[in-house]
Amino acid sequence: MSQAAPLIEARHLAKRYGERDVLDDVSFTLHQGQCLALFGPNGAGKSTLLKLVAMLIRPSNGELYLDGRRVGEDQDALRRRIGVLSHQSFVYDALSARENLVFYGQLYGLAQPAERADQLLSQVGLDLFAGDPVRTFSRGMIQRLAIARALLHDPDLLLLDEPYTGLDQKAVAMLDDEVDRAKAAGTTIFLISHDFAEGLRAADRAAILYRGRLRYFSDGPVSPEDFAQTYQGLVG
Amino acid sequence: MTLKPSFPRAVWAMLVKDLRLEFHTKEMFSALLIFALLVAVAFSFAFDVAPEGLREVFPGMIWVAFFFAGMLALNRSFASEKQNGCLQALMLGPFDRSAIYFAKVIGNLLVMLASEVVLTPLFFIFFDMRLDGSIWLLAAIWLLATFGFIAVGTLLSALAAQARASEILLPIIVFPVITPVVMAAVKSTAGLLLGARLVDYAIWLKLLVAYDLIFLAVPFILFEYLLEV
Helix, strand or coil: CCCCCCCEEEEEEEEEECCEEEEEEEEEEECCCCEEEEECCCCCCHHHHHHHHCCCCCCCEEEEEECCEECCCCHHHHHCCEEEECCCCCCCCCCEHHHHHHHHHHHCCECCHHHHHHHHHHHCCCHHHCCCEHHHCCHHHHHHHHHHHHHCCCCCEEEEECCCCCCCHHHHHHHHHHHHHHHHCCCEEEEECCCHHHHHHCCCEEEEEECCEEEEECCCCCCHHHHHHHHHHHHC | CECCCCHHHHHHHHHHHHHHHHHHHCHHHHHHHHHHHHHHHHHHHHCCCCHHHHHHHHHHHHHHHHHHHHHHHHHHHCHHHHHHHHHHHHHCCCCCCHHHHHHHHHHHHHHHHHHHHHHHHHHHHHCCCCCCCCHHHHHHHHHHHHHHHHHHHHHHHHHHCCCCCHHHHHHHHHHHHHHHHHHHHHHHHHHHHCCCCHHHHHHHHHHHHHHHHHHHHHHHHHHHHHHHC
16 A cells, blocks of 8 residues: 555535535545446436536545645646546637647647647658648547546546547557556546446546445456446446 | 746746737737728717817727727637636646736737727727827827726626526626726826816826726736636
8 A cells, every 4th residue: 555645535525406415425546547337327416426526526425535736726737647548538619639749738838849749640640630620520520539638647547538539449549548648657547438348448446426325445456347236236 | 937927927838828929819909900990980970079079088989999899809818728727727836826917918908908909099099089188198098998908807897707598698797896997097098188287187187097006906816716617
């Protein structure tokens, strides 16, 4: 067991919208370099939990610590360490791929945003389309650009919200490569998925969220077959 | 690899991005310009008043045209950020979220002032108006009133952007709040055009300054919460 503070420590997190409890008493820890795959049916609260960890929303109750620091204190510095890949691309259709990455590179204060943008465009196989407006891209190309955007500032924590949605086989393989590369570099990964095989491929922790509560959290890697049985038993 | 992005650097990056988007699409500038021009033409035919009377209604006409046209621009202000979830991406950035507001304010202000530079002489020509007072005072009134309108409008357009029918919602929530700006802009413009002494309408200029200062400070506290609504 690592002696360092966990990169993510959730203590009794709850999120309520009006009268509805979206998350209730969620507690878990995730250490540097670990990869957690979170599963659950639609409406279980997975994306809400990810938004809490990304500091996009505030918890109604409970506390969240990132690298030992309580979220709410010096959030700007904490946000710099997080990269998010959502099912939304976070890119501007009217700008070119390169303009998008250079813009985000400037926002994150990169010393050489143009060079970093070119490096990542090449890495995700979009270097030939760097100057083309994003509105001319296919779904797969947009997702590649979104991956490049999420990795642009070398985050310590990568949050992936259903990243495989709508990807073709080539793009899935490329995303797998990027996840493996990030994991090998010691990046902590928090991944939400509906696909057991894809989600558990790189994960060394697995969890099930159901009706806003964390029903299962594994201490180590789980095979998709074993996990499917557990999921069936808890969620049906 | 990363440097700490300062607040001004984040504002500058977002401002350049917004201006680049506007350069590519020309959505705000063209909508603002065409709408205000149409209003100017419609008013010039609709009002058949003597020159003395015209001087009294002209300030109201020009500011109504500018503010209604500006509303079209404000409605587009956060449209590009709603697309593909880009607003969330900005909220994930390592800087105080009020930087998003200030970048939008500066961008909207530049677009609106640029269109006013084109439109103001046209309004004066259409209505055969002459400016006897100081052009610098006119410029100061234009700047203060436009800033007040944009500052409030941008703040509320961030709020409306989270709603489903934001295009309908925005004018409904903006106009009651900018009533003091509309009154002060019209009264101070009328004072200048009618040749009144500055001291007679200085109170309206002071109101504009106070209003602008308040809405320069409020977003530092409120904007982050508005985005989370």
